[in-house]
Amino acid sequence: xxxxxxxxxxxxxxxxxxxxxxxxxxxxxxxxxxxxxxxxxxxxxxxxxxxxxxx
Amino acid sequence: xxxxxxxxxxxxxxxxxxxxxxxxxxxxxxxxxxxxxxxxxxxxxxxxxxxxxxxxxxxxxxxxxxxxxxxxxxxxxxxxxxxxxxxxxxxxxxxxxxxxxxxxxxxxxxxxxxxxxxxxxxxxxxxxxxxxxxxxxxxxxxxxxxxxxxxxxxxxxxxxxxxxxxxxxxxxxxxxxxxxxxxxxxxxxxxxxxxxxxxxxxxxxxxxxxxxxxxxxxxxxxxxxxxxxxxxxxxxxxxxxxxxxxxxxxxxxxxxxxxxxxxxxxxxxxxxxxxxxxxxxxxxxxxxxxxxxxxxxxxxxxxxxxxxxxxxxxxxxxxxxxxxxxxxxxxxxxxxxxxxxxxxxxxxxxxxxxxxxxxxxxxxxxxxxxxxxxxxxxxxxxxxxxxxxxxxxxxxxxxxxxxxxxxxxxxxxxxxxxxxxxxxxxxxxxxxxxxxxxxxxxxxxxxxxxxxxxxxxxxxxxxxxxxxxxxxxxxxxxxxxxxxxxxxxxxxxxxxxxxxxxxxxxxxxxxxxxxxxxxxxxxxxxxxxxxxxxxxxxxxxxxxxxxxxxxxxxxxxxxxxxxxxxxxxxxxxxxxxxxxxxxxxxxxxxxxxxxxxxxxxxxxxxxxxxxxxxxxxxxxxxxxxxxxxxxxxxxxxxxxxxxxxxxxxxxxxxxxxxxxxxxxxxxxxxxxxxxxxxxxxxxxxxxxxxxxxxxxxxxxxxxxxxxxxxxxxxxxxxxxxxxxxxxxxxxxxxxxxxxxxxxxxxxxxxxxxxxxxxxxxxxxxxxxxxxxxxxxxxxxxxxxxxxxxxxxxxxxx
Numbered sequence: 001x002x003x004x005x006x007x008x009x010x011x012x013x014x015x016x017x018x019x020x021x022x023x024x025x026x027x028x029x030x031x032x033x034x035x036x037x038x039x040x041x042x043x044x045x046x047x048x049x050x051x052x053x054x055x
Numbered sequence: 056x057x058x059x060x061x062x063x064x065x066x067x068x069x070x071x072x073x074x075x076x077x078x079x080x081x082x083x084x085x086x087x088x089x090x091x092x093x094x095x096x097x098x099x100x101x102x103x104x105x106x107x108x109x110x111x112x113x114x115x116x117x118x119x120x121x122x123x124x125x126x127x128x129x130x131x132x133x134x135x136x137x138x139x140x141x142x143x144x145x146x147x148x149x150x151x152x153x154x155x156x157x158x159x160x161x162x163x164x165x166x167x168x169x170x171x172x173x174x175x176x177x178x179x180x181x182x183x184x185x186x187x188x189x190x191x192x193x194x195x196x197x198x199x200x201x202x203x204x205x206x207x208x209x210x211x212x213x214x215x216x217x218x219x220x221x222x223x224x225x226x227x228x229x230x231x232x233x234x235x236x237x238x239x240x241x242x243x244x245x246x247x248x249x250x251x252x253x254x255x256x257x258x259x260x261x262x263x264x265x266x267x268x269x270x271x272x273x274x275x276x277x278x279x280x281x282x283x284x285x286x287x288x289x290x291x292x293x294x295x296x297x298x299x300x301x302x303x304x305x306x307x308x309x310x311x312x313x314x315x316x317x318x319x320x321x322x323x324x325x326x327x328x329x330x331x332x333x334x335x336x337x338x339x340x341x342x343x344x345x346x347x348x349x350x351x352x353x354x355x356x357x358x359x360x361x362x363x364x365x366x367x368x369x370x371x372x373x374x375x376x377x378x379x380x381x382x383x384x385x386x387x388x389x390x391x392x393x394x395x396x397x398x399x400x401x402x403x404x405x406x407x408x409x410x411x412x413x414x415x416x417x418x419x420x421x422x423x424x425x426x427x428x429x430x431x432x433x434x435x436x437x438x439x440x441x442x443x444x445x446x447x448x449x450x451x452x453x454x455x456x457x458x459x460x461x462x463x464x465x466x467x468x469x470x471x472x473x474x475x476x477x478x479x480x481x482x483x484x485x486x487x488x489x490x491x492x493x494x495x496x497x498x499x500x501x502x503x504x505x506x507x508x509x510x511x512x513x514x515x516x517x518x519x520x521x522x523x524x525x526x527x528x529x530x531x532x533x534x535x536x537x538x539x540x541x542x543x544x545x546x547x548x549x550x551x552x553x554x555x556x557x558x559x560x561x562x563x564x565x566x567x568x569x570x571x572x573x574x575x576x577x578x579x580x581x582x583x584x585x586x587x588x589x590x591x592x593x594x595x596x597x598x599x600x601x602x603x604x605x606x607x608x609x610x611x612x613x614x615x616x617x618x619x620x621x622x623x624x625x626x627x628x629x630x631x632x633x634x635x636x637x638x639x640x641x642x643x644x645x646x647x648x649x650x651x652x653x654x655x656x657x658x659x660x661x662x663x664x665x666x667x668x669x670x671x672x673x674x675x676x677x678x679x680x681x682x683x684x685x686x687x688x689x690x691x692x693x694x695x696x697x698x699x700x701x702x703x704x705x706x707x708x709x710x711x712x713x714x715x716x717x718x719x720x721x722x723x724x725x726x727x728x729x730x731x732x733x734x735x736x737x738x739x740x741x742x743x744x745x746x747x748x749x750x751x752x753x754x755x756x757x758x759x760x761x762x763x764x765x766x767x768x769x770x771x772x773x774x775x776x777x778x779x780x781x782x783x784x785x786x787x788x789x790x791x792x793x794x795x796x797x798x799x800x801x802x803x804x805x806x807x808x809x810x811x812x813x814x815x816x817x818x819x820x821x822x823x824x825x826x827x828x829x830x831x832x833x834x835x836x837x838x839x840x841x842x843x844x845x846x847x848x849x850x851x852x
Binding site: 007008010011013014015016017018019020021023024025027028029031032035036 | 122123125126129302304305307308337340341343344345347505506507518519521522523524525526527528529530532533
């Protein structure tokens, strides 16, 4: 029973991670295309524009 | 180091420490080539290993891993975009604490420790496979004389034994190269990748033609029903063979874990980041996307093609360890042509896999050096080689462990691959965990973040980064159970290294505290991003004295004997060298000015004090010592650089290297004199950069006679002597660039009576056209001094 629960938790982590990673793949892929071919180039996505000053 | 009377700040010796590394920056193409030398090498063995573990649907998992590698690459881009110094240990320690940092570095070391053996053995497998196929073809056609083989038996070599021998020879070769500290260039990596690209393009195009003409077999879809785990690939779960099918996703996860090896080498991206040209972040992202697309096409597509084209009867039994060679043998062409292309594949495999052996030694050496500088390994490991100045003890230890691994594997690529995957997945997992924690802890500059990031109630949720971490963590945990050999070997290795790190750190703690107190007492460190005269308080026309070994400072004494420091400043400089691709992060102040530099400068200062003269002290981090000296001399407006003799090269070769470094510098640049002081007091002097040549009396007379004649011509009465020289040189340049080149060279050789191999300072020796004339300069020493003292510094003629 415990083993089953642990395996299911592991599977859930993997599935959740895979779904999120697909998002990373798509979003960073769009940025990559912009970077590589230079069209409409920007420094980063919306949240990436925010930069904290050097400490 | 203690003093009876505490020194005041003004008594302390001031040392300027430049923190920006003096690098010859590289383009993103070159950076991509360096990473691909490591990453693409896994294409030669990853698919074969995965298919042995999970069956015929393995190529889909390789493709999935290559797609996932795009996201891991994004984590590395974020890691590189953070402005941090101090090496991987310090950065992970900042995020996760000392214990996890030591475990993380141990996993990284395990990764490096296996990169060399698996690459060497895999290259051996390709070579041995080719030898056997050539022997079999020759035997079938009756080309082999009967005396050289047993009748009725196809001659062959033992594949695993040959692989072991090859891997040992290659490892020993690169061990010696690293002990000698041979300079590694990005040029070599670029050439290897160009040849590899030619092979990949031919292979893919030819495979497409073959599939069109001969058809193909389908690759089974990556469903739990199509996964066939062997007892070996179930590891500790071998008593529960139905587990993967009972829990469908678990089976997929296990198969993914067996294929993760395909993205090994991704970590090299972080190591080339420092050397990327401006704009760094954009170039890093460009390099990263090129790497990801290239490795996806090469590793992913060739894995699919191998199952589509190579029959099941031979794919695993014959070609499991040299799958790309097998692919070459099933292309649509006559056998001899296929064999020739296979030889090309083996050549490319040899180049790229041998390069990975070297990268592994450089990487391990770099990581252990940083760990040692952080006080986690004792200084004993970093003690420089007496002759070559390299950290030979670390190199010896790394190579000894690699040789042990090669011998213990007995040439079995599968076992090596399983173990290697342990290091790869855990090192990625720790890195992504550290990045996740640093999202909260690190408040410094960060150029880019892995998307998407949600903002809820003023808090940022790093969804993308957390997702990548979850995939890596779940894969790493499953691998602990399915890769029994890797788990036992990896945990043992990590435990041993963790123990060494912990004990060393305790031993070092007191010593480091004492050394730091001593340093604070005697030296005042001034941190500067770049090198210039202002912080050193020196005048133009100074003398730069590069030092490395505190036992060989004769050239410093020679300078101090002859220089009035009231009139001319003397700067003692040491370059803190880190090898190409050896570290992911810039060095911190304490790492640049470590205990070795402290000892070296203590000696230099005591020599200066014995002469009653003042010297300025400077430390610069650099990758190439010649580039560092040339750039420093230029920035400080030095009139001369006075160096000792090298144990590795002659004075002429030293001058050539300096000339080359000078030529590589961007404008504006100043010329200076290079004086090399031999142990016996003899001094060779060279001009670095363009300079007026000294003219023979008869040449001056010839110019004057020509001037007298020409000025008698109509309209040329206002001609100057230098106009004649300009016209003569222009004509000479035109003839040299044209048909007269050989005749000119013949005449010049007669004049100089020099052998063919003589190289000009600052020239490449193979120039066919005359671009800027100042690129050509004399190779021979200008003057050789001995006996009576003379001023060390002479202005340009």
